Amino acid sequence: AKAYARWASSGGKIVAPPMVYISGEEMTRYAMQLVMDNWIEPHVDTSTWEYYDLSCKARDDTEDKVLADAVDAGKRIKAIFKEPTITPTAEQVESLGLRKAWGSPNGAMRRGWNGITISRDTIHIEGVELGYKRPVLFERHAVGGEYGAGWKATGSGKLVTAFYPSEGGPEATLMRNDFTIVDQRDLKDAENVAVVYHNPLDNVDDLAHHFFKRCLAEKVVPYVVTKKTVFKWQESFWAIMKRTFDTHYKAAYAEAGLLDKCGGELQHLISDAATMQIIRWTDGGFGMAAHNYDGDMLTDEVAQVHRSPGFITSNLIGKSDSGELIKEFEASHGTVSDLWHQHLAGVETSFNPLGMLEAIIGAMDHAAALAGPEKEAEMTKFTEALRSAVHTSFRIGEGTRDMVGPEGLSTEQFVATVRARLGRYLEGDFVEPKEAEVCTIKSSTDVTRDPSLPEVDHSAVQEMFNQYDLDGNGTIDVEEFEQMLDKLGVAPLREEKKTYHEHEAGQV
């Protein structure tokens, strides 16, 4: 409290260090403009930020030079915030009058920034329960796997893959003799697709450091997830992770008690078993690091268990040529077209900007950290106040409708409420007249459904209720409740037996 007050009393705005701001379009563009105008600009001088517009129109107008410029800027400045963007469909190319279907910008960014990992973590609001109770941290290797595969449809025949050491020789003729055969196979079917990819491994060590530092800071138990029992080449990923862990982190983890339930060693989890544990381990408190495609699948599963992709971060961690980390922060969701069309039609919306808030806070904090400890301390005072103003608003029932139900605020009302609360916080006024009154109930139960999500079927609920109301007295007591939780597969379990399925699922 004092800290905020002291800062606020300095009078002017914080001068933000350089940062790249990549804007997109539709509802998320609109909401972020409100956030900038009302939450950030009144308190922060953002004149050093560089802005790049990745709307379809701007990419089309510049023949995608704007993307290349944004990537260059990110390389230089190393702290990037990105709004959701649209990768136009054929129909959108038509309706927006574009020259061509500009592809997803993700590839250019991952390449340009030497992407190491996409970190996707659960977002938690103090005093409000979403899906997992404690944080779930995820690293998805940002390179390798089928995303960069080459392929061809073929008839029957022979497929030969050869590796040539880099130096010398014409590439296309295959006439050199210094090759090693990677694979040769007969394709017997009349119709096949042949697929080739590689996993570059040089940055797995960087991924490991990033992952193990984060898990240690959050006090969660790290798992490395692969299918190496069958896909033998994935052994390398595990081996590098384990080597880095054992060399640099094992002692600190042991000290923190994070290996107590794992026999003192870093744990491996088979990918198909991970699909099961993600559903079972609803207490959270774990991290997973996985290959690219497994990470894609598993982080979406985590998002579903944690209520929706709206409560998951999506941060690309790369590395500059000089070895410094480049960090780009995004929300996990898209441009929320449906709300945008409602907004355009004059219908009131209630958009929850939490995912984007976490992203811009992450980028601002990282930019400040790059500027040095003094700037970091100054900036985090502001970003903590901002986060706290948003979380408190949710907690005391002044949130958007996905969180507090139909009585929740509109997009604009929510922005205004947080603006006022943040203003008070920065003046050192933290008194919440409503909090004492409603906090206990709202915090854990009044978190109702995002109106854009499917509606609950009330009669089916009643039917389900009757099933669990064993004695038919119209209420469920705690014994009935436990049986129900267990049956629904959501019962909290004792810690020590939690790894059961790991062994079981490995047999398949």
Added chain:
Amino acid sequence: AKAYARWASSGGKIVAPPMVYISGEEMTRYAMQLVMDNWIEPHVDTSTWEYYDLSCKARDDTEDKVLADAVDAGKRIKAIFKEPTITPTAEQVESLGLRKAWGSPNGAMRRGWNGITISRDTIHIEGVELGYKRPVLFERHAVGGEYGAGWKATGSGKLVTAFYPSEGGPEATLMRNDFTIVDQRDLKDAENVAVVYHNPLDNVDDLAHHFFKRCLAEKVVPYVVTKKTVFKWQESFWAIMKRTFDTHYKAAYAEAGLLDKCGGELQHLISDAATMQIIRWTDGGFGMAAHNYDGDMLTDEVAQVHRSPGFITSNLIGKSDSGELIKEFEASHGTVSDLWHQHLAGVETSFNPLGMLEAIIGAMDHAAALAGPEKEAEMTKFTEALRSAVHTSFRIGEGTRDMVGPEGLSTEQFVATVRARLGRYLEGDFVEPKEAEVCTIKSSTDVTRDPSLPEVDHSAVQEMFNQYDLDGNGTIDVEEFEQMLDKLGVAPLREEKKTYHEHEAGQV
């Protein structure tokens, strides 16, 4: 009722048509022997069955000839039941005194029987709720993907993959000129793994027929699951599925009303969106067909939502050279070592044989179907009585402890109970004195936990209960219940809005 009685009155045993019985070891071997001795042999003459012992010891003693023989027999007979087997670890090679670590028999069986699909469906017990309310059917393409990949660890250099039409030319020299380059790429990292695989597509049409026939029979909505939006080569799988659907099944599905909520067309679902829908669609009533690895991941996720792999089938569907289907039926679980060691130590066990029961019934029914409609009718009368005797036992509380709690029966008691009940059924006596009394409660609520699963944390349950008991009166009423379900993400939803996340998740 009359049907069973009529059959029973014929006096002798049913003569089972030829079938291949592959036995394994540990708890599942022991339990299946009990099942054979008590449920099947008393009523069925199995003298035409061929038995193959795939225990580690037998494979070692025969230098795996027994596996080759089993595969040959399966090819000939086309109806196979297989118990869970052990793929020995290095430690087991040592402790069992094996010559070598015999690999999983799955590959040999998939190749030998021209595996098309692994069908993994939810098992349902009439009157007892597990995870999904209605059936979930899954086809996992039995070939292709990374399971058959070739790979090599490489340094930096160039990777070239070329395709040669099948005829003529030496294979290894790469000196022929009639190649097509499938892929060439620079490997820039110092450490890489290069991976090559192919997806043979000739049997996707067979998979499609099998899948669409089954979904139509069960009246569930079929989805084809791929990552084709990014992995463009997966378009072929979808295209073949859709062509077969449109040509042969669309009209019948439309007639059955199964396309009403899909705009009248077969639906595609992106694989990462599927990880979310599997958690959301707990009403069941859907089918998914996927590539090999996606199917591996997603069916394990389905198993977790449906309580455990004990309630999921695992059937390999192949094809003989003459074009007839070969069907092999398995349980999804392993040999249940922990119960086996308890049994060996003289501790009473309570093993639920439901997964293996479904498998042997599937194999017996298929063998009978191959023998003709008369034999099929005769056999299904018996297998229906058997299934019904098992299901009723569970329903009225005479089940194993995973289903009815600590008061449940031991492995041997359960076998004896079903044996007696089956005997009565086959005599035409279906009276269950206990059913009227206890069925309503047991059916939906007294399904408690497999004792081999992690224990519920009772104090955490109480804490959770308190959160949902909004008014703190010690019970949960129906309104509190609905909010809770919604928050847990398990609330039943209105049908029409269920496909929301399909669009949303596709943006990532």
